[in-house]
Amino acid sequence: MRAHTDITGTVPGAAIDLGDVPSPEAAGWLDRMLLIREFESAAGPLAQAGAIPGGMHSAIGHEAVAVGVGSVLRPDDVAAAPHRSHHVALAKGMDPALMMAELFGKRTGSSAGRGGHMHLADFGAGFFGSNGIVGAGVGLALGAALAQSYRGEPRISAGFFGDGGANTGRVWEFVNLAAAWHLPLLVVCENNGYAVETRIRDAMAGESIAARAAGFGLPAVQVDGQDVAAVHRAAAQGAVLARSGGGPTFIEALTYRHLGHDIGERGQYRTADEVSWWERHRDPVQRLRAALVARGDLDDDGYEQAAGRARARVAEAVSAAEAAPLPDPATVTGGVTATELRIRTGS
Amino acid sequence: MTVLTLSKALNAGLRKALEDDPRVLVMGEDVGKLGGVFRVTDGLQKDFGEDRVVDTPLAESGIIGTAIGLALRGYRPVCEIQFDGFVFPAFDQIVSQLAKMRLRSLGQVTMPVTIRIPCGGGIGAVEHHSESPEALFAHTAGLRVVACANSTDAYAMIQQSIRCDDPVIFFEPKRRYWDKAEVDPAANLGAALPLDRARIVLDGTDVTLLCYGPMVRTCVESAVAARAEGRSVEVIDLRSLSPLDMETINGSVRRTGRCVVAHEAAVTGGLGAEIAARITEECFYQLESPVLRVGGFSTPYPPSRLEDHYLPDLDRVLDAVDRTFAV
Numbered sequence: 001m002r003a004h005t006d007i008t009g010t011v012p013g014a015a016i017d018l019g020d021v022p023s024p025e026a027a028g029w030l031d032r033m034l035l036i037r038e039f040e041s042a043a044g045p046l047a048q049a050g051a052i053p054g055g056m057h058s059a060i061g062h063e064a065v066a067v068g069v070g071s072v073l074r075p076d077d078v079a080a081a082p083h084r085s086h087h088v089a090l091a092k093g094m095d096p097a098l099m100m101a102e103l104f105g106k107r108t109g110s111s112a113g114r115g116g117h118m119h120l121a122d123f124g125a126g127f128f129g130s131n132g133i134v135g136a137g138v139g140l141a142l143g144a145a146l147a148q149s150y151r152g153e154p155r156i157s158a159g160f161f162g163d164g165g166a167n168t169g170r171v172w173e174f175v176n177l178a179a180a181w182h183l184p185l186l187v188v189c190e191n192n193g194y195a196v197e198t199r200i201r202d203a204m205a206g207e208s209i210a211a212r213a214a215g216f217g218l219p220a221v222q223v224d225g226q227d228v229a230a231v232h233r234a235a236a237q238g239a240v241l242a243r244s245g246g247g248p249t250f251i252e253a254l255t256y257r258h259l260g261h262d263i264g265e266r267g268q269y270r271t272a273d274e275v276s277w278w279e280r281h282r283d284p285v286q287r288l289r290a291a292l293v294a295r296g297d298l299d300d301d302g303y304e305q306a307a308g309r310a311r312a313r314v315a316e317a318v319s320a321a322e323a324a325p326l327p328d329p330a331t332v333t334g335g336v337t338a339t340e341l342r343i344r345t346g347s
Numbered sequence: 348m349t350v351l352t353l354s355k356a357l358n359a360g361l362r363k364a365l366e367d368d369p370r371v372l373v374m375g376e377d378v379g380k381l382g383g384v385f386r387v388t389d390g391l392q393k394d395f396g397e398d399r400v401v402d403t404p405l406a407e408s409g410i411i412g413t414a415i416g417l418a419l420r421g422y423r424p425v426c427e428i429q430f431d432g433f434v435f436p437a438f439d440q441i442v443s444q445l446a447k448m449r450l451r452s453l454g455q456v457t458m459p460v461t462i463r464i465p466c467g468g469g470i471g472a473v474e475h476h477s478e479s480p481e482a483l484f485a486h487t488a489g490l491r492v493v494a495c496a497n498s499t500d501a502y503a504m505i506q507q508s509i510r511c512d513d514p515v516i517f518f519e520p521k522r523r524y525w526d527k528a529e530v531d532p533a534a535n536l537g538a539a540l541p542l543d544r545a546r547i548v549l550d551g552t553d554v555t556l557l558c559y560g561p562m563v564r565t566c567v568e569s570a571v572a573a574r575a576e577g578r579s580v581e582v583i584d585l586r587s588l589s590p591l592d593m594e595t596i597n598g599s600v601r602r603t604g605r606c607v608v609a610h611e612a613a614v615t616g617g618l619g620a621e622i623a624a625r626i627t628e629e630c631f632y633q634l635e636s637p638v639l640r641v642g643g644f645s646t647p648y649p650p651s652r653l654e655d656h657y658l659p660d661l662d663r664v665l666d667a668v669d670r671t672f673a674v
Contacts (some may be wrong), residue, residue, distance in 0.1 A: 113453075
């Protein structure tokens with residue numbers, strides 16, 4: 001049995017092939033990946049400093065998966081994600097200022113501080129939410145896909161989950177439903193090799209997650225999740241199929257999180273060498289940068305400018321979030337239901 | 348007016364809801380071609396098509412997950428859970444997702460999902476097919492929990508639930524599916540008792556007997572028997588288990604000064620505990636005796652040959668009524 005993520009050490013093949021992707025589109029991917037990288041680079045320390053309450057599941061390292069899939073999603077398509085979700089939200093077009101304020105728990109956040117990091121959502125942007133229950137978002141995306149199918153709309157949904165979620169029953173209920181009903185759904189597994197601190201090879205039987213999915217009779221592919229062009233190609237193929245009534249596609253993207261499961265973890269379950277290898281040889285941002293440079297589309301100045309723009313946008317979001325007011329405590333029992341339920345506040 | 352069994356009344360209510368609103372969908376295991384194991388959805392797929400009355404795989408978590416996504420896109424799904432015990436595979440989706448979507452998004456979305464659950468025992472089935480899990484849902488903020496007890500209410504309440512913009516857990520007393528009562532399909536739904544209101548089924552002056560779902564008939568029979576012995580028992584069908592109609596409950600208890608709560612579910616941590624606490628908090632100085640509870644034992648639901656011992660019957664209800672006078 002091949003271990004799922006043991007591609008560590010296979011340095012050859014680090015270059016990515018942009019193929020015939022137009023340069024402006026590839027440059028747009030870089031902008032989006034840099035926005036995610038800068039957003040996460042700011043959010044992590046803010047969480048560790050206590051300015052952002054609760055946990056923080058950083059998506060640094062996962063940028064190419066979200067941007068590759070996001071590159072084929074239209075504004076009125078839907079995406080839903082698990083607990084690690086900022087990259088998916090930003091790739092779906094969510095406003096980083098609304099996100100940052102929500103992370104801070106502020107009144108100006110996307111859900112006025114009720115969702116936070118783990119339940120970030122912007123239904124207007126087609127981002128149907130982060131989720132503290134792994135794999136649950138796939139079900140929400142599935143329902144949205146069924147709605148789209150009923151209405152005969154060419155819209156599609158993407159449900160993200162991780163290798164941990166791939167060991168839960170609910171995910172496979174969803175995959176079966178999507179396949180049985182030929183729904184316009186991309187099921188995207190971000191396999192980063194670890195469910196919290198448990199290595200996938202210690203927890204998962206079988207050849208691969210994609211091989212599991214293939215048993216449900218839908219196209220199931222495994223791609224290099226640190227290669228945005230490879231993810232894009234797989235997602236584009238799935239999107240064409242989904243939009244034309246051909247049903248769902250399963251994409252297992254092999255990726256790696258540079259930071260811990262949670263930002264504050266001790267990180268004794270993997271070696272510094274392993275992390276550093278992925279950072280040096282498989283950083284999705286740097287691989288795209290190198291491909292653009294090789295094409296002659298980008299130089300160091302251009303890259304620094306793009307990174308600077310992303311950094312400025314995030315800094316603006318942080319300042320606005322810091323300055324924004326907290327929710328009014330008098331509203332704490334409000335908003336639980338659409339109809340009045342006479343909430344008790346205790347005796 | 349027409350006389351219908353509770354099962355047929357629910358069928359008529361679902362049919363009306365499907366006719367009235369194209370966003371309404373019925374989904375669940377065997378709800379289409381079979382018409383549901385209790386025939387509640389009989390004939391609906393034939394008349395409304397496979398897209399509106401959907402036979403799902405056997406996958407409760409998948410059914411509720413799908414329903415939430417449908418609701419997010421503007422549909423009003425009505426999910427059938429085939430038997431009460433089968434709701435537990437969907438429990439995660441209900442309490443972790445369905446109940447919390449509204450607050451989590453602070454009003455960006457509504458969750459008009461109705462989950463129908465045949466509940467309770469008394470049909471010779473076993474555990475997983477005879478359970479009363481209502482307290483678990485009443486404990487969960489963000490859900491409405493209701494229980495119908497007769498055909499008349501069933502017809503109106505299922506339509507009210509489907510029209511409600513919040514998720515409703517809709518309990519159907521399975522041993523009463525075949526009980527008959529009058530239903531008026533021409534009646535205006537707006538004139539029906541609101542979904543969150545309790546109904547005084549039988550007026551009385553000596554003691555208030557609170558019940559819901561399958562226990563309503565048992566309690567009415569108990570009250571009739573008590574009357575022969577000179578006790579005037581007021582029977583209230585709670586109908587709404589969350590929120591509780593404390594106005595109606597307190598009004599009655601303040602008049603009678605005595606109260607018994609009866610349900611099939613285990614007494615320990617059951618809804619009766621919450622109701623007794625609320626009455627004690629709000630009517631303490633009008634009470635003549637402690638609020639008593641009658642319910643199932645704190646055991647898994649027993650095999651069918653023992654279920655008559657488990658289910659609260661007329662004798663156990665009347666014994667509790669008598670004990671409220673013993674102080």
